[in-house]
Amino acid sequence: MDHKEFEEMKKLFEKKKMLLDTTALVHSEAYDKAVREHLMDGDQVDYGKLKDSATQLKFVDKMAAHYLEVARKNLGATKKGDFEDEMLLSAYFGVTKSGLQTLVNEHRHLYNQDKHNEFVSELQKQQDQKLGGIVYRKLTTEHIPHLVEYVKAGEIVDHNKMQLQDAKALLNVYFNTGVIAPGQVEGSHYAKKKHADAHAH
Numbered sequence: 001m002d003h004k005e006f007e008e009m010k011k012l013f014e015k016k017k018m019l020l021d022t023t024a025l026v027h028s029e030a031y032d033k034a035v036r037e038h039l040m041d042g043d044q045v046d047y048g049k050l051k052d053s054a055t056q057l058k059f060v061d062k063m064a065a066h067y068l069e070v071a072r073k074n075l076g077a078t079k080k081g082d083f084e085d086e087m088l089l090s091a092y093f094g095v096t097k098s099g100l101q102t103l104v105n106e107h108r109h110l111y112n113q114d115k116h117n118e119f120v121s122e123l124q125k126q127q128d129q130k131l132g133g134i135v136y137r138k139l140t141t142e143h144i145p146h147l148v149e150y151v152k153a154g155e156i157v158d159h160n161k162m163q164l165q166d167a168k169a170l171l172n173v174y175f176n177t178g179v180i181a182p183g184q185v186e187g188s189h190y191a192k193k194k195h196a197d198a199h200a201h
């Protein structure tokens with residue numbers, strides 16, 4: 001695998017990062033819109049309103065509507081039916097309207113901003129794993145020596161001790177920071193042992 005192929009991988013990684021950053025924003029917007037429309041008591045948020053099942057339905061409807069609006073716009077999709085909408089939400093955000101309904105119904109008035117952020121964090125983690133499979137789909141164990149050379153880590157990393165998952169993790173660090181420093185691999189099973197101090201007694 002040559003430098004150009006790793007650079008193409010980097011472009012996919014950057015696309016993945018932008019998509020995840022964007023979906024995080026959309027998750028926040030969807031929740032904010034639903035709260036402002038259905039949980040306000042004057043200028044105060046009243047989560048107690050989510051104890052009411054009818055309010056729960058309207059709350060979820062508002063969230064799902066925002067998710068669908070963004071997904072349709074970004075994917076150029078048109079409305080076809082509820083089943084297709086669920087598939088669209090699942091593919092783009094890793095969530096469905098029925099899943100949201102279950103979540104809100106289960107937590108009711110406790111489905112506050114912190115609880116929503118927990119839910120989104122887990123979704124983002126799952127989406128990151130799925131999209132990571134696309135970014136690194138061409139990477140095999142045979143490419144590990146080339147990868148170590150690409151990230152300029154030959155002096156601190158022993159590629160013979162690396163597994164494929166190690167290689168992907170190393171690339172993630174490199175794509176995020178632009179460098180692999182000794183401290184980033186220190187303690188890992190594939191880090192090269194430091195040379196003993198010549199003056200050590």
